[in-house]
Amino acid sequence: MTANTQSTSPRQGYSVTHGARLIVAASLLLASLATAQSAPRYAKADAIKRGEMLAKENCSSCHAIGIKGDSPNPKSPPFRTLSQRYQLEALEEALGEGITMGHGEANMPHFIFEPDDIGDLISYLKKINRR
Ligand code: HEC
Numbered sequence: 747m748t749a750n751t752q753s754t755s756p757r758q759g760y761s762v763t764h765g766a767r768l769i770v771a772a773s774l775l776l777a778s779l780a781t782a783q784s785a786p787r788y789a790k791a792d793a794i795k796r797g798e799m800l801a802k803e804n805c806s807s808c809h810a811i812g813i814k815g816d817s818p819n820p821k822s823p824p825f826r827t828l829s830q831r832y833q834l835e836a837l838e839e840a841l842g843e844g845i846t847m848g849h850g851e852a853n854m855p856h857f858i859f860e861p862d863d864i865g866d867l868i869s870y871l872k873k874i875n876r877r
Pocket of ligand 1: 819
C-alpha cells in the first residue's frame, strides 16, 4: 500500500514541474516579442538628429539642408522646399530604391540607404518642411 502511493507521486511531481517550465519559457518569449514591437529603437528627437547628420554628410555639398540658406549647387532644391513638390512619404520609397529621380545630370552619387537611415532622414525633412 505504501509502495503504491510512493510510485505515483514522483511522476506527478515531474509533470507539474515540466509544465511550469514550459509556461515560463512561453511567457518569456511573449514578453520579448512584446518589447521588440512596442519599444522604439530610440526617441524621435534622436531620429531627427541622426537624419540631419545623414543629410549633412551625404547631401549638403549640393543641397541647402537647413531652415535657411541657399544650396551650394544652385540647381539643387533646398531640402526645406521638398514638400512643395513631393509627398515626403513618397520620397521615403525613392530613397529606399536608391534615389535617381531628378538627379540625371548632376553627377549625383547613387544612394541606397538602410530603412532605419531613411526613416531618420524623413523625420528630419518633415521637421524642416513644417513651416
Ligand atoms: C552632387 C550634388 C548632389 C548631391 C550630393 C545630392 N543631390 Fe539631390 N539634387 C541635386 C540636383 C542638381 C537636383 C535637381 C535635379 C533636377 O531638378 O533635375 C537634386 C534634386 C533632388 C531632389 C528633388 C528631385 C526632383 O526631381 O526635383 C531630391 C528629393 C534630392 N535631390 C534628394 C537628395 C538627397 C536625399 C541627397 C543626399 C542623400 C541628395 N539629394 C544629394 C544634386 C545633388
